[in-house]
Amino acid sequence: MRRRLFFAWGLGVAACAAGCGAERVTRSAAGLRAGYSITAAERRWTHVGEAFAGAAREAGYETGAGTAITVTGLGALASAELNNGQSLPDTATPLSRLAGDVEVVVVPADSRFRDFDAFGAHLRAEPGQTPLAGGPEGEPDHLLFGLIARGLGADTRQVDYTGYPTSQEAVVALLSGKAAAAAGLLADWRESINTGKVKVLAVSSAARVPELDAPTLLESGVRVDFTDWAAAVGPENMSDESRERAVRMCDEVTGSPQWAAACRAAGWLSIPLSGDDFGRWIGSEVERTRAVLRDLGLIASTKATTCWGSCGNGH
Template identity: 25%
Template structure:
């Protein structure tokens, strides 16, 4: 497997003053402000998740701090993960992550992984979705796979994560299960600035590989048409509930996009305890449950200890999957 280049760590670490935050202490926690970080641009799944968390916590009066949302994109989440190494021992940064916190390390893009953070809680499961413009000639995921079997360069795939990260990997896993060969030759283009929708609507790429919750609004608006999603059953409501699974189209694979929250490594105990309590209460609120239904998310709450066990086991599973896809 060709390792991706990691070239930005020292630059990020040198810029610690851009995000300097005060340490938490037992006497003054929580601080006036806790930065809620989406490690990608606006409009994606991480952004939607962290904004929903922040809004619910404030609406339900579960957190007294100000909770501004900061977008720190780059490297499929690796830029923010590198920045978090400058915040060790602090308690006023919370970041959302999902499979890329494992994948960017396993593919060699960054030396850091979930072990260089403080996992707090797993919240939800989302799934992959593959969408095309309404005027696309492809009306099923099998038509896409048939085209790739004939010529792996015939279809250009776009996503907001980097090559070798989640949007790329989830499509390759489906392609592999469908019998597509030469997976390395499939064209994948990353648009981390959030411009992937404009690219597919403009005809510059053919298909978007993304999260199911990310496309709900566009599906309702009629601009895009979803060919498939990777849950083991149809989920959500409205246009989302009409999206067929890849399994019901004869491709025997599923892919779960879990999402959870992480603090900096060595986050103070009082901060960890505070957030574990607040997040557990948040998941029981009517507002959070309504957001999950609206976005096609499934409840997947795990408290810190169980979440850490999940991360360890999932990291090993992803390692095997990457070796199978790129061998």
Template identity: 35%
Template sequence: MRRNLHRLAYAVLASATLTIAAAPAHAVDSVKFMIGANPGGGFDQTGRSLGAAMVAAGVAKSASYDNKGGAGGTIGLTQFVNTDKGNPNALVVTGAVMVGAIETNKPPVTLKNATPIARLFADTMVITVPASSPIKSMKDLVAQLKANPGSVSWGGGSKGSIDHILAGLIAKEGGVDPKKINYVPFQGGGEASASILGGHVTAGIAGVSEFLPFIKSGKMRALAVTSKDRTADIPTLKEQGINVEIYNWRGVYGAPGISDAQRKALIDAVVKATESPVWKETLAKNDWTPFLLTGDEFARFVDSESARLGSTLRELGVAK
């Protein structure tokens, strides 16, 4: 009888052990996002959307966010690298804006100091004006730019950002010296939107997702998108005779000093999140195009982007 009880107890213990082992484990406990921009912009949207998708996909228990705007995200990047070394649950949002800012400002801390995890999506850019603006089309905007380059103020992301590059390329296409453009940088999409809506700048540049609510409400007039085809039925630059096609992209890096196994766990968690219905709904809502690339391949892409954007910025007289 005692032997049977021992056998039963062992069987129950073994069954419980198997049940515990089979229980789903979170890849990370509480994922911590560093967002190198003030609330309301593309970096902010990216970090919070990915965090929500990771929680919804069951790869993270919870997500927290720290906004630290300035210098195209490099201030936040520096804090991230210095304070989260070895933290396997930390991510920093990056993108073409940060790559351009690094090429422009040459900060001591760059993406080389962090761990590449994943490129997430591409974002079409849009040029807008306040609804009350007398400028009705890109033709009107370029005409004013040619007549007096300084009279057209462009509101967008930080100096050297993809927004800044776009303004320079439009000027160049219009036969205007890009070095003469009047570019007004902002630390976040919320500040840029407020400046455009208030009529403090002539035109605004951002990802479509950032300005789309204002376009749909009639507070902003969309002049053009930078994609090959129309987005949200907004005419492209090319169909208006301006031979410019350019995209923003965003992704995430992990902290320095994490192990290969921790890096793989983060990559797997992010990929799993991008497969979730929550993430797919976010892409559709914001007109974001899936652009997934992970690990070392992502690192090589960033290296090529640094060279490409750096060359353009030097041509525009923004970077040395």
């Protein structure tokens, strides 16, 4: 590995950052509604948090006061694992998955890799000779390449990945020849795609992105469905009654036309999943993330205790 950049968000602190005060009940045009203080754990989730709060207000909920709801996501979950911290289900109450950003695998326009098959064959045969770039080590871009390498049957510990603090630096690294391929949010690479500087080999989502002439990883033979997701969580010691009310609010908001419009405008995938189903999903996501970080050599093998999803390596 070329370098490691670890960032800790402190999931437990973030989940109660807005305070865990008692719920307030207010009357609005929609009737009797609970109040919620909706905040983002970090800047990266600010826009999602604002859109979620806006859709909640449209649904008649008071926002800015009441039960604390924190918008967090995959990056924080991975950071906790990297820093041997408690994972999200241990430090907060999972409520609902909200939205996800599609990631893309890109190469320079004049790359020798004309399609994903060519790139995948090289990565599988020579992972240490296929320099890759993206965001900081251990964060979603790196996780995606780890999942791709695993799906291809490559030696994941040999993956040559350099993490950059910003997407702009990753773009420069790819276009200057420091990397053969890069991964990142579609939104961060859109300008380079539109100007023809890079081409997209594959998208990480299960379905194709309409405006891109690029296959999904699933279509390319890699069993990976991946988004850089954001979710709503409550305080760690949330009562069952408060949790049930908050889950109902999340269901109403993420099923609303206002939320759908906000996701379309921002280019997010609306991927709602709430309550017990979300709790089970987040548990599997913890295990998936932990397994990939272990395979990449970023955490000790003893960190993972159970296998995830379609793991075929006998872990």
